[in-house]
Amino acid sequence: xxxxxxxxxxxxxxxxxxxxxxxxxxxxxxxxxxxxxxxxxxxxxxxxxxxxxxxxxxxxxxxxxxxxxxxxxxxxxxxxxxxxxxxxxxxxxxxxxxxxxxxxxxxxxx
Amino acid sequence: xxxxxxxxxxxxxxxxxxxxxxxxxxxxxxxxxxxxxxxxxxxxxxxxxxxxxxxxxxxxxxxxxxxxxxxxxxxxxxxxxxxxxxxxxxxxxxxxxxxxxxxxxxxxxxxxxx
Numbered sequence: 535x536x537x538x539x540x541x542x543x544x545x546x547x548x549x550x551x552x553x554x555x556x557x558x559x560x561x562x563x564x565x566x567x568x569x570x571x572x573x574x575x576x577x578x579x580x581x582x583x584x585x586x587x588x589x590x591x592x593x594x595x596x597x598x599x600x601x602x603x604x605x606x607x608x609x610x611x612x613x614x615x616x617x618x619x620x621x622x623x624x625x626x627x628x629x630x631x632x633x634x635x636x637x638x639x640x641x642x643x644x
Numbered sequence: 645x646x647x648x649x650x651x652x653x654x655x656x657x658x659x660x661x662x663x664x665x666x667x668x669x670x671x672x673x674x675x676x677x678x679x680x681x682x683x684x685x686x687x688x689x690x691x692x693x694x695x696x697x698x699x700x701x702x703x704x705x706x707x708x709x710x711x712x713x714x715x716x717x718x719x720x721x722x723x724x725x726x727x728x729x730x731x732x733x734x735x736x737x738x739x740x741x742x743x744x745x746x747x748x749x750x751x752x753x754x755x756x757x758x
Contacts, residue, residue: 538687569748576731576748577688624687631676633746635687 538636546642547615555610557625565628566608570621615643648732653753662719666732669713679717681728722756
């Protein structure tokens with residue numbers, strides 16, 4: 535199993551640009567999440583999904599959209615990037631009480 | 645979810661046991677204690693979790709006090725590869741709570757040295 539994969543690993547955007555961060559898992563997990571981690575801080579939940587077709591907001595959802603059309607994929611969309619969205623983004627999938635995290639996407643918004 | 649308190653940083657000599665404490669004095673009866681770690685620039689990694697009994701797996705041991713207000717994660721023989729930030733998280737079980745939500749604090753930065 536590849537586990538949880540994320541692309542790209544690094545991305546630089548200009549303010550106002552949009553982009554999609556990709557996340558995929560091959561473990562057939564129903565639950566998936568997106569977190570962001572700012573320097574020196576813990577992870578904060580952006581959005582999560584309990585299964586295909588079902589998504590919900592976490593604690594910092596503003597400026598981000600998600601969709602879950604398949605069990606495997608859970609993309610995160612930035613509609614109009616802002617410097618405040620400069621961060622490292624982690625995707626995770628869950629099985630029972632264990633979360634499996636991807637390697638992260640480091641995003642810089644200029 | 646209950647709040648946790650951890651020391652900001654700790655050092656440990658390679659080969660020795662690393663004991664990482666966590667206070668969670670407001671823990672509720674149905675809340676579990678989870679430990680994750682994050683090695684520099686990588687995604688967090690699950691280590692262990694427990695409710696009230698001590699737990700052990702191939703990575704670590706978790707000791708929870710009888711009143712459940714604190715716990716200790718033990719890495720029995722720390723190696724340089726164990727250098728990471730360790731997060732203690734308290735939350736209700738996956739089966740009964742908000743799906744997939746883990747509240748990460750700032751954790752303990754463990755430095756393992758030669």
